[in-house]
Amino acid sequence: MVLSGPSESSIMSTPNVKSKAHSRPAPGSGVLDFIAIGLGPFNLSLACLAEPIRDLRGLFLERNEDFDWHPGMLIDDTTLQNPFLADLVSLADPKSPFSFLNYCKQEGKLYAYYIRERFYLSRAEYNRYCKWAIRQLSSIAFSSQVERVEYVERTAGDGGEGHYVVSGRHVRTGAPFVHRAARLVIGVGSVPQLPPCCEEAREHCIHSAHYVARKRELQKKRSIAVIGSGQSAAEIFYDLLKECDEHDYALTWITRSPRFFQMENTKLTLEMISPDYIDYFYNLPDNVREGIIARQDSLYKGVNASLINQIYDLLDDRRSRAGRGGSPARLITNSELTGCHYDRNEARFQLRFVQRDEGVQYTHATDGAIFATGYGQNVPGFIDGIRERIRWDDKGRYRLSRNYAIDVNERDIFVQNAGLYSHGLTNPDLGMSCYRNSCILRELTGEEHYKIERRIALQDFSVPDTDAFVKAPLETQ
Ligand SMILES: Cc1cc2nc3c(=O)[nH]c(=O)nc-3n(C[C@H](O)[C@H](O)[C@H](O)COP(=O)(O)OP(=O)(O)OC[C@H]3O[C@@H](n4cnc5c(N)ncnc54)[C@H](O)[C@@H]3O)c2cc1C
Structure with a gap:
């Protein structure tokens, strides 16, 4: 590739470029x-x-x-x-x-x-x-x-x-x-996103995107809540859990999800990361696509299995050592954050949740909170x-x-x-x-410089286009 700036003057001609879509600017035009x-x-x-x-x-x-x-x-x-x-x-x-x-x-x-x-x-x-x-x-x-x-x-x-x-x-x-x-x-x-209820306390909320820079500050607190249960939340929880006793804070991991679920990565599911699936998905109506994305959490929002296992092992090791000191760690699912108030005098968060299955509303007070609540467009x-x-x-x-x-x-x-x-x-x-x-x-x-794969999946995402699959409503067959 040729660089670049507006002052550039000696640019070679452009042979082999067959762009139908847009003619190329003249060399030397800036x-x-x-x-x-x-x-x-x-x-x-x-x-x-x-x-x-x-x-x-x-x-x-x-x-x-x-x-x-x-x-x-x-x-x-x-x-x-x-x-x-x-x-x-x-x-x-x-x-x-x-x-x-x-x-x-x-x-x-x-x-x-x-x-x-x-x-x-x-x-x-x-x-x-x-x-x-x-x-x-x-x-x-x-x-x-x-x-x-x-x-x-x-x-x-x-x-x-x-x-x-x-x-x-x-x-x-x-x-x-x-x-x-x-x-x-x-x-x-994309941009780090906090739940809408955090607006009032925004300046005190730490998003996972800033975790490393704010970690030492967080570890000075007596209690820390990790909100969310994607890969970032799990990495942060594990990182804080490893150093929990050394810094003596209580750690709580709270998520809206019904469980701490694994990111799916079996081979036939990975085929959805393919040109074939893009073609299929792209051609669906808007509302159908929205619905699909809402149901695909486990494909891109979960936690990798090995990290879930590491977290479990560490929690279990700590439980075995219970009674010999060490701060508690708690994991809570099904809890949607509905309110976030920061009390400046007490330097504490009052986090309000609703347990979605039981319908129970509750408040959790914590000195520090880290929000692994994702990113928006x-x-x-x-x-x-x-x-x-x-x-x-x-x-x-x-x-x-x-x-x-x-x-x-x-x-x-x-x-x-x-x-x-x-x-x-x-x-x-x-x-x-x-x-x-x-x-x-x-x-x-205007040229395919890199060979573009069109079909890589072993499975069909739409009804196959062969005589063996007749596309007609059942009653007409
Ligand atoms: C912690 C984390 C881990 C991830 N790990 C994986 C993974 O393992 N595998 C995977 O497939 N995906 C992963 N992702 C998802 C995704 O692939 C990454 O987020 C990836 O970095 C997105 O790349 P990007 O180029 O879109 O944006 P970014 O990496 O966010 O880069 C955008 C850039 O644009 C710049 N910019 C913004 N505005 C302006 C402006 N006005 N002028 C000039 N520059 C500007 C920013 O400074 C920034 O450098 C991860 C995401 C996160 C948050």
């Missing part, structure tokens, strides 16, 4: 082919896959000064939920120099990795791998906070099709910047200037085309990780990043 906003794993994967494509001119803008993957949850010994093949590039191009295996080779770790047989990378190692990949990319501008995007109707330089003006500020120096591009790829991730303020170019659903979410575009022409503005309700549970999964980025690159260049 209009890039695309600007990607945000540099999490999804846009980083795009940057790595775009890098070898000749003459594709892109720029990646990230507001942070460096890459750090969910630093608030970089807890010791936590791992990715996907095997290492779900790295930034391998599922699109196993020969890519940006693969995890090449990282191991270049860093002298390949034999150690081979001997350890650790297919699930630690989160810290994945973070180091991403930073290594970034050091080889020329297309990234850190400390670049995007504040506004506007659309400019056709100019001579942009192929006569109009372009986007992306402006913002350097976060440290405050210096303004302006870049122009024919297309956008928005990869700004991030619709950044900078798109206000192009709001009317975007397709929205009736809930104020982007309405994605099958090719991940959200603009009215279905060819200009692409999004990462914003399609839970259109593309299903594949949306936040690192394992589908290469697939999505291969599709986006095909749209950006």
Whole structure:
């Protein structure tokens, strides 16, 4: 890939590009082919896959000064939920120099990795791998906070099709910047979400996204409540449980879920993380998709089985030691948080719950609380200037085309990780990043640079299209 800035002048011609959808901006016009906003794993994967494509001119803008993957949850010994093949590039191009295996080779770790047989990378190692990949990319501008995007109707330089003006500020120096591009790829991730009842006490509530930075402060309290029961909640509970006696706090883990359930990862279920399932899901009516997502908690919201077992073992060890000191730990299910009051004088939370089966309302007083209550869609303020170019659903979410575009022409503005309700549970999964980025690159260049798998599942998600399955109501047969 060619970088990039608006001052760029010597850009080569673009042979082999057969884009029907959008003509490419003229080289030297100062209009890039695309600007990607945000540099999490999804846009980083795009940057790595775009890098070898000749003459594709892109720029990646990230507001942070460096890459750090969910630093608030970089807890010791936590791992990715996907095997290492779900790295930034391998599922699109196993020969890519940006693969995890090449990282191991270049860093002298390949034999150690081979001997350890650790297919699930630690989160810290994945973070180091991403930073290594970034050091080889020329297309990234850190400390670049995007504040506004506007659309400019056709100019001579942009192929006569109009372009986007992306402006913002350097976060440290405050210096303004302006870049122009024919297309956008928005990869700004999601935003930490607290239950609505926490609004009044918001400034005292710690979300799991900030756990590592606030851990020491939490551990000074005499009691801590962990709210939620997804993977993050479980990792935090386990981390706090291990150090419970050393710091002498009482620990309580409370969830709305009816049980501390396991994230399902049997093979036929994993087939739902596939192009086949995206096609099936995408073509269902809106209300049916909503219903499906509401019933799929165990596929992406649960806790991995080994962590549940570790927690159980540790709790049981502590129970065996009971009577020899040690602070209590409690686990409570079925309890929905309905109120959250912070008493400044007492420096305590009064958390109100309803036990959903019994209908019993109760209050739990705790000095510290950590809310592992998930993330919501991030619709950044900078798109206000192009709001009317975007397709929205009736809930104020982007309405994605099958090719991940959200603009009215279905060819200009692409999004990462914003399609839970259109593309299903594949949306936040690192394992589908290469697939999505291969599709986006095909749209950006008009060519399928990376072979896109269409069918990988052994099962049929819709009624099979063969004579053996007659599609007709029973009474007409
Ligand atoms: C703790 C945790 C662990 C996870 N583990 C896994 C896992 O093991 N496997 C899996 O499949 N999924 C996992 N996920 C889910 C998902 O894959 C990750 O959340 C992933 O980081 C999402 O990547 P992203 O690129 O969408 O966003 P993010 O990683 O959130 O990155 C978005 C970036 O955009 C930048 N940005 C935002 N606004 C602007 C702006 N205006 N200007 C410039 N930059 C901006 C932000 O600074 C940020 O760096 C995990 C999620 C969490 C929270």
